[in-house]
Amino acid sequence: MSLGRRDFLGLAAASSVTLLAGKSLANEQQLPKECKDACAVLVDTAVCIGCRKCEWACNRQHNLSNQDMAAFDDKTIFKIQRRPDDKAYTVVNEFRDPSNPEKPYYTKVQCMHCLDPACVSACIVGALEKLPNGPVVYDAWKCIGCRYCIVACPFQIPAYEYDNALTPQVRKCTFCTERNLAEGNVPACVEACPNEALTFGTRDDLIGLAHARIKAYPDRYVDHVYGEHEVGGTSWMYLAPADFKNTELPELPPDRIPPNTENIQHAVFKWFVPPLALYGLLGLIMASKPDKENEQEAEK
Template identity: 45%
Template structure:
């Protein structure tokens, strides 16, 4: 049976009304954050900017030999970012802070992947090359990567870097959370082990949060009352304590909601509506209606049926 054009448009209109009035059954977004994962607490007030963590990271990940020695502290004169050749960097900030002896002192901030609890990079990766492991690590699997670099765009901390210099098998590069060391040798991340001042503490994320809260409680006035990473973007595996407001140390102010909550809800809503037969029918009707109008405008109307029926 052939569907007449007018009947089709009527049905399309019914489809539109149905699509708009039928409640859409979009599943509520659910966090995939592991409950008993590991993390690191960085106490910025303990960091002396020695760059030993950078050196250990370079060695354990077999990264290219650094152009300048890790003993060379003049690199701290510039602000640096992790990139394809270094998974962590330490930056110096002169904020005018005065220490207990009345001396002007700098603060040093170690930067690496935060291993977010609900990572935007994982949500953005359509091939599953980025995944959140139950131990807390956000893992990159080069064998699944198609080089689209959506993870780089999605990351609110601008962490993933791309090996542009590698023309054969370029990869996304970022801190691995020393997952191999943890899994195969039952050791903490190399940067945490090497730190001479114990500025980095490795442990269960919940235990680290309690430790951070205890330090805040036991040392009134020593720290700003904020554990960076406890709530930012839904929480991160790496947590920070500081004497100086985080905004003065290069930390960006981020919402507490996990970013995938918004992006995935939008995606799911869109797909849910698009897969609705009613809406598909409506869209199809719209396309046909437009093309019919275009045709009518350019052609003499010789399709009139007796009585004006189509």
């Protein structure tokens, strides 16, 4: 994937005429092919009843705070808007559509598992990785704890164990990779959802399903599959009964984020030609004789 992008950049750097035409093409093509068949989840917030069973299942799956189910039946918690943290990879928040304030709806948030994740691009040692089958996974052994991923994430998802002095980790939804999704297992939260507001499948299927639902129930949904295009697409996608502006999901452009810096990086360090050229140039200047003229002109 990155190879393709680099190659493309070489061409672009060489020929600025074809620059704009080539770029939109690149935006489409350079996502890994597997992304289309990769695992994804569709969250239907119109079906979600805010029971927080997904939180409970996640908590149990990852041994986070080991609270029993009763702790998750507490609905008063919806009074505040919570964020995922190192003790809860997913949280459910309550929202109200201003035009229909009597009926709340719920949004489960967790790592979106972007198709081209900013955190993966940011990571200095490749401790974060986007697997071909969908999940964005973290390798604590590699991590140096620089927290650039936290800065970079457009959804503000990675959470840090600030209180751990010796072995702090970046914590976020793992997409339950450890449950072996390839063998027909589904993430713990998807399995637990009583109303089946969460649907697990391949990304392409789910996009089709989402649009079919919107078409079938135009009154129930806004015509927007959140995550289909946001930041180049995410593996977790949402349907909602009202504008996503009401929820905590941020309004994001369809452009992938990593090219912002990767294009710069790969242009400046293209086969190390620019640095080596600079080195050569400075070497030439240094090797040439001292410039007496300049010496004289110097200010006294």
